[in-house]
Amino acid sequence: MSPACLAAGPSLDFGVSIPPTARMEIRDPAVFLDYLASTHQRTRRLLPLIPPDDIEWAPKAGWFSLGGIVRHLAGIERFMYAETVCGRPSAYPGHGRDLADGLDGVIAYYDRLHAESRALFAALTPEQFAGRTTTPGGATITTWKWLRAMFEHEAHHRGQLYLMLALRGVETPPIYGLTAEEVEARSRRA
Numbered sequence: 001m002s003p004a005c006l007a008a009g010p011s012l013d014f015g016v017s018i019p020p021t022a023r024m025e026i027r028d029p030a031v032f033l034d035y036l037a038s039t040h041q042r043t044r045r046l047l048p049l050i051p052p053d054d055i056e057w058a059p060k061a062g063w064f065s066l067g068g069i070v071r072h073l074a075g076i077e078r079f080m081y082a083e084t085v086c087g088r089p090s091a092y093p094g095h096g097r098d099l100a101d102g103l104d105g106v107i108a109y110y111d112r113l114h115a116e117s118r119a120l121f122a123a124l125t126p127e128q129f130a131g132r133t134t135t136p137g138g139a140t141i142t143t144w145k146w147l148r149a150m151f152e153h154e155a156h157h158r159g160q161l162y163l164m165l166a167l168r169g170v171e172t173p174p175i176y177g178l179t180a181e182e183v184e185a186r187s188r189r190a
Contacts, residue, residue, distance in 0.1 A: 027144050029129045033122060039151055040114055042175060043073065043158045046165065047110065052103040054168050064095070066164055067106045069157050071095040078113035080136060081150045082120040085128070085143050090136040121147070 026032045047070060055067040064072065072095035080090040093099060100109030124143070133143045165172050178186070 025144070026148060027130065029122075029124055029126060032129070032144065032147060033118070035151070036118065036121065039154055043154055043161070044110070044114075046158070046161050046172060047103075047107050049165060049170050049172060050103055051168060051170065055103045055106060056097065057164075057168065059164060059167060064160065066161065067097070067100075067103075068095045069160055069164075070106050070110050071099050073154060073157050074110040074113040075099065076153065077150060078117045081147060082117040084135060085124060085133050085146065086120055087133075092136075 026035055050066050050070075056065045058065040058068070075092055075095060079092045083089065083091050100106045129144050131143050132140045133146045134140050135146065162172055162175075174182070
């Protein structure tokens with residue numbers, strides 16, 4: 001167990017040894033594509049749960065609507081991340097209803113842009129994956145690190161979808177199989 005874990009409190013030894021030099025790195029394009037598929041599926045399974053009449057509901061005027069978040073995720077993945085890692089400038093079109101309207105249209109847009117993005121990511125060579133990408137802000141960053149930021153971005157907006165669906169009274173699946181209450185009930189007590 002690492003010194004940081006030992007200093008944090010009681011031992012939580014799960015029988016896993018993690019080298020101190022290990023980092024959250026996805027440097028292999030094939031591993032990236034597998035992780036992309038699982039990350040995308042965790043978000044995608046929420047979309048059919050959106051009540052059709054609530055697709056443009058937002059918790060506050062001027063904030064993302066449910067449909068706006070879905071269009072934003074699709075557009076950012078395809079027109080910012082996929083474009084920039086292919087050496088082109090960002091072409092993000094925004095997240096407006098003009099891009100896709102209604103629940104079925106929004107889901108179709110999300111699925112189509114994800115398929116296009118995945119195809120572009122799959123075409124990257126290992127050298128391109130390890131190369132440099134210029135972000136819309138003009139910074140240069142290692143391509144795999146830039147794509148890692150895409151996962152953080154999606155997780156952020158997936159959390160918004162969970163919260164917004166809860167505010168609309170929609171039951172959502174636990175993200176990894178157990179609810180917080182189920183984890184607590186199954187946890188060892190000190």
